[in-house]
Amino acid sequence: MKAKVNVGIIGLGFMGTTHLGVYKGLAHARVAAVADVDPRKRRGDISAVVGNIGGGDNTEPLDLSGVRVYEDALSLIADPEVDVVDICVPTAMHAEYALAALKAGKHVFCEKPLCRTAAELRALVAAAKKAEGFFNVGLCVRAWPEYRVAWEYFKSGRAGKMLTATFKRISPGVDGNSWKNWYMDDKMSGGALLDLHVHDTDEVNYFFGRPKAVRSVGSSVVSRNGGIDHVVTTYDFGDGRLVMAEGGWEQSKGATFEMSFTIVCEKATLKLDSTGFNIFLKNGKKVTPKLDVKNGPTGWHQELAYFVDCVRKGVKPTKYQTIDSIADTMKIIFAEEKSAKSRKTMKI
Numbered sequence: 001m002k003a004k005v006n007v008g009i010i011g012l013g014f015m016g017t018t019h020l021g022v023y024k025g026l027a028h029a030r031v032a033a034v035a036d037v038d039p040r041k042r043r044g045d046i047s048a049v050v051g052n053i054g055g056g057d058n059t060e061p062l063d064l065s066g067v068r069v070y071e072d073a074l075s076l077i078a079d080p081e082v083d084v085v086d087i088c089v090p091t092a093m094h095a096e097y098a099l100a101a102l103k104a105g106k107h108v109f110c111e112k113p114l115c116r117t118a119a120e121l122r123a124l125v126a127a128a129k130k131a132e133g134f135f136n137v138g139l140c141v142r143a144w145p146e147y148r149v150a151w152e153y154f155k156s157g158r159a160g161k162m163l164t165a166t167f168k169r170i171s172p173g174v175d176g177n178s179w180k181n182w183y184m185d186d187k188m189s190g191g192a193l194l195d196l197h198v199h200d201t202d203e204v205n206y207f208f209g210r211p212k213a214v215r216s217v218g219s220s221v222v223s224r225n226g227g228i229d230h231v232v233t234t235y236d237f238g239d240g241r242l243v244m245a246e247g248g249w250e251q252s253k254g255a256t257f258e259m260s261f262t263i264v265c266e267k268a269t270l271k272l273d274s275t276g277f278n279i280f281l282k283n284g285k286k287v288t289p290k291l292d293v294k295n296g297p298t299g300w301h302q303e304l305a306y307f308v309d310c311v312r313k314g315v316k317p318t319k320y321q322t323i324d325s326i327a328d329t330m331k332i333i334f335a336e337e338k339s340a341k342s343r344k345t346m347k348i
C-alpha cells in the first residue's frame with residue numbers, strides 16, 4: 001500500500017483549485033505537479049478564477065511550494081512521480097489528455113462531463129476498459145451527501161416504487177467566469193445542457209437506469225454557437241411515469257445557486273430543497289437522515305477521498321460509478337442535446 005498518492009492536476013481554474021484544496025486536506029494525497037497554460041496561474045495567482053457556481057474568494061495566492069509546475073499538460077502526464085492525473089481543463093480538451101494519461105499507465109480522474117462528442121466517448125470507453133490505471137469521472141453529485149443518502153434509501157427499497165421524479169439545477173450567470181470564456185462556447189462546453197444539467201441526467205440514470213427515450217426543450221440565450229443555456233427534459237421509461245429535469249445558467253450574476261429534487265414513491269417522498277434533505281413518509285412523519293460527511297461536506301470531497309483511497313490500496317473503484325454507467329449517462333445527454341436542437345424525441 002502506498003503511503004501517499006502523488007496527484008498531478010491539469011488546469012488550475014475553478015475546479016482544479018477546488019480539487020487542490022480537497023487533496024491538501026487528505027492525509028494520503030500529495031499534489032506533486034500542476035499544469036496550466038496561463039502563466040499567472042502557474043505563479044499561483046488565481047484572482048481571475050470564478051467558476052460556474054460564483055461567490056469564490058480567490059484573493060489568496062496558491063501555495064505551490066514543493067509542487068512541480070508545467071506549462072504543457074503532456075509533460076505532467078510524462079512525469080514519473082505522478083500516480084493520478086486529474087483533468088480539470090475545458091471539456092473539449094478532456095479526451096486528448098485522458099487518452100494520453102491512460103496510455104501512459106496513469107490512474108485518471110477526469111472532470112465531468114467526460115467529453116464533448118460521441119466519437120470521443122467511444123475512444124475513451126475503449127481506452128478505459130483496457131487500461132491498467134483506474135478511471136473515474138467527476139460526476140460528484142453521486143457522492144454529494146444529500147443525494148447519496150437519498151439514493152441509498154431508494155435503492156434499499158424502503159421508499160417503494162418511484163411514481164414521479166423531478167430534478168432541478170439553476171446556477172447564477174456564467175458569462176465571463178471562465179478561461180477565455182469557454183463556458184459560453186457550445187463547441188467547448190456544450191452549454192448548460194452538457195455542462196450543468198449532466199449532473200441531473202446522471203442522477204436520473206443512477207436512480208432509475210437508462211430511459212428508453214428523451215424529449216428536451218432548450219433555449220440558447222447567452223451562449224455562442226447555439227449552446228443550450230436552459231433545458232427541460234422528460235425521460236420516457238416506457239411506462240407512463242413522469243421523470244423530469246431542468247437546468248440553466250442564464251440567471252443574473254449573484255443570484256443563488258439552486259439544486260433540488262422531489263422523488264415521489266409509493267411509500268415516501270424524498271425531497272431536497274432549501275431546507276435540506278428530508279424523507280416524508282406516507283403516514284405524515286418527516287425523517288431527516290444523518291448525512292455522511294466524514295470526508296468533507298461536498299461530493300468533491302467524497303469522490304476524491306474515495307479515488308485516492310482506491311489508488312493507495314490498489315482496489316478498483318466501483319462505489320460511485322463504472323465506465324459503463326458513465327457511458328450511459330453520456331449517451332443520454334447526447335440524445336438530449338440532439339432532441340433540444342432538432343425539437344424531436346430521441347430514442348436512447
Ligand SMILES: NC(=O)c1ccc[n+]([C@@H]2O[C@H](COP(=O)([O-])OP(=O)(O)OC[C@H]3O[C@@H](n4cnc5c(N)ncnc54)[C@H](O)[C@@H]3O)[C@@H](O)[C@H]2O)c1
Pocket residue numbers: 010011012013014015016035036037038041049050051052071072073087088089090091093111112113138139140177178179180182195
Ligand atoms: N464537478 C463539478 O461540480 C464541476 C464544477 C465546475 C466545473 N467542472 C468542470 O471542470 C472543468 C474545468 O472547469 P473550470 O470551471 O475549472 O474552468 P476554468 O475556466 O475556471 O479553468 C480552466 C483552466 O484550464 C486551463 N487550461 C486551458 N487550456 C489548458 C491546457 N491545454 N493545458 C493546461 N491548462 C489549460 C486554464 O488556464 C484554466 O486555468 C470543466 O470540464 C467543467 O465542466 C466541474
